[in-house]
Amino acid sequence: MHYISVSCYCWLETCMITYVLRCQARFFLAIPRLSNKLATLSKMSDIESGRLLERLGERVRRLRTHRGMTRKALAQESDVSERYLAQLEQGQGNMSVVLLARVAMALRTEPSDLLRSRERQTAEEILIADLLRELSPDNHKAFLQMLTDHFSIPVESRQRIALVGLRGAGKTSQGQKLAEHLEFPFVQLGSEIEKLAGMSTSEIFALSGATGYRRLEERALMQTLKHYDQCVLETPGSIVMDPRLLNTLLTTCFVVWLHARPEEYMRRLIALGDVRPMEHQADAMADLRRILAERNERYSQAHASLDTNDKCVADCVAELIRIIPRGMKHTMNDAQEA
Numbered sequence: 001m002h003y004i005s006v007s008c009y010c011w012l013e014t015c016m017i018t019y020v021l022r023c024q025a026r027f028f029l030a031i032p033r034l035s036n037k038l039a040t041l042s043k044m045s046d047i048e049s050g051r052l053l054e055r056l057g058e059r060v061r062r063l064r065t066h067r068g069m070t071r072k073a074l075a076q077e078s079d080v081s082e083r084y085l086a087q088l089e090q091g092q093g094n095m096s097v098v099l100l101a102r103v104a105m106a107l108r109t110e111p112s113d114l115l116r117s118r119e120r121q122t123a124e125e126i127l128i129a130d131l132l133r134e135l136s137p138d139n140h141k142a143f144l145q146m147l148t149d150h151f152s153i154p155v156e157s158r159q160r161i162a163l164v165g166l167r168g169a170g171k172t173s174q175g176q177k178l179a180e181h182l183e184f185p186f187v188q189l190g191s192e193i194e195k196l197a198g199m200s201t202s203e204i205f206a207l208s209g210a211t212g213y214r215r216l217e218e219r220a221l222m223q224t225l226k227h228y229d230q231c232v233l234e235t236p237g238s239i240v241m242d243p244r245l246l247n248t249l250l251t252t253c254f255v256v257w258l259h260a261r262p263e264e265y266m267r268r269l270i271a272l273g274d275v276r277p278m279e280h281q282a283d284a285m286a287d288l289r290r291i292l293a294e295r296n297e298r299y300s301q302a303h304a305s306l307d308t309n310d311k312c313v314a315d316c317v318a319e320l321i322r323i324i325p326r327g328m329k330h331t332m333n334d335a336q337e338a
Contacts, residue, residue, distance in 0.1 A: 053091045053092065053093065053094065054091035056088065056091070056093075056114055057088055057089045057090055057091040057092075057093065058089075058091075059113070059114050060085070060088055060089055060103060060107070060114065061089040063107045063109060063114075064089075064107065067107060067108070069106075069107075071085050071086065071089075074103070074106055074107070077106040078099075078102040078103045078105070078106035079102055080099050080102055080103055084099075085103070088103070100114065109129070113129070158252070158253060158254045158325060159184075159229055159230040160225070160228065160229075160230065160231050160232075160233060160252060160253040160254065161178065161182075161184075161231075161232045161233065161253060161254050161255075161256060161320075161324060162233045162235055162249045162253035162254070162255045162256070163175050163232070163233065163234050163235065163256055163258055164235050164237075164239065164240055164249070164255060164256070164257050164258070164299060164302055165237065165257055165258040165259055165299065166237045166259075166265055166288075166291065166292070166295075167237050167265075167269065168260070168264075168265040168266075168268040168269045168272070169237075169258040169259060169260060169265070169308060170258050170260075170268075170308050170313065170316060171234045171235070171258055172188070172234055173313045174258065174308075174313055174316045174317055174320060175188075175232045175233075175234045176232075177313060177314075177317040178232050178317050178320050178321070179231070179232040181317065181321060182230075182232065184230045184231050184232050185228055185230070185231045185232070186231070186232050186234070187224055187228060187231045187232070187233050187234065188234045189217070189220055189221060189224060189233060189234060189235050189236060189239070190234070190236050192220040192223070192224055193213070193216050193217055193220045193236075195220075196216055196219060196220050196223075197216050201213070204216065214242060217236065217239065217242070217245065218242075218244070218245060221239075221245060221248060221249075222248075225248070225252055233253060235249070237295075238295075240295055240298035240299055240301075241294075241295065241298060246298060246301065250301065250302075250303070254303050254304070254324060254325055255301075255302040255303050255304075256302055256303065256304045256305065256306060256320065256323070256324075257299045257300065257302035257304070257305040257306070258305075258306050258308055258316075259299065259305060259306070259307060259308065260307070260308045260309045261309055262285060262288045262289050262292060263285075264308075264309055264310075265288060266284065266285060266288065304323045306319055306320060306323070
């Protein structure tokens, strides 16, 4: 049996007590800093909450005025007290979701419309929203087409080209060459999505799934359209499966569908170093044909299409230059003359 001397034991005890006291001191010293941070966060939260309530009150007041409703009439229809509505319109009413839903229903709008981050909403926007809510789903497409026909940039005047199609269609090689001819920036939307996420596409799907990827895809597309008035845009193959994004491309860009035979896609993928099709070629071809069948109807909505079978990149680019809008050709000619 081993024994610890008294002096050694006292020394160990002193060390332990000193360590505990130091930990306690650090803890108590950290409390004021933590308290200050929490107070700052709480203050910021209060400011944001105040702004939200002010916007909410303004929207309720403006919608009520637009509907020609008195506060008493709104109180009766929503089953929310007139006094509470007065507080709400003054930016002082922190109401529950249930009460907010009642007020929105009485104002013939959605709760989300009352909570939007935009500060103001014009009377025209309210009327357009009312009209849209009254339309049947079957009429939504006709309404969108009417807006597109009257207010979107004419196809012949557009200065963005969006290339759609499956991987292996030639979007990268042809897009880069076309951008050089036009002296436009070449933008790969897939790369923009990865920059936005700070990770690769495979990691995005692993962490967030298809839904998370679609959200990033939409954000990346909107940012690209906002940043580039002129560009050649290479899009991911599946972008056409989201109706909103497809409509966005069709109304802001000159969209070209690059396509080929399934066997040609496969040959190009293998040439690019994608060995996956080689492992189970029969299954891969079946999947490829299925994907094409699912997407062909969407791809065919493009403004123009280009069959890339048995053609080199230079020939494809020459055809692209022939089919792009006149406005872009004028831009190219002006650049070459300069």
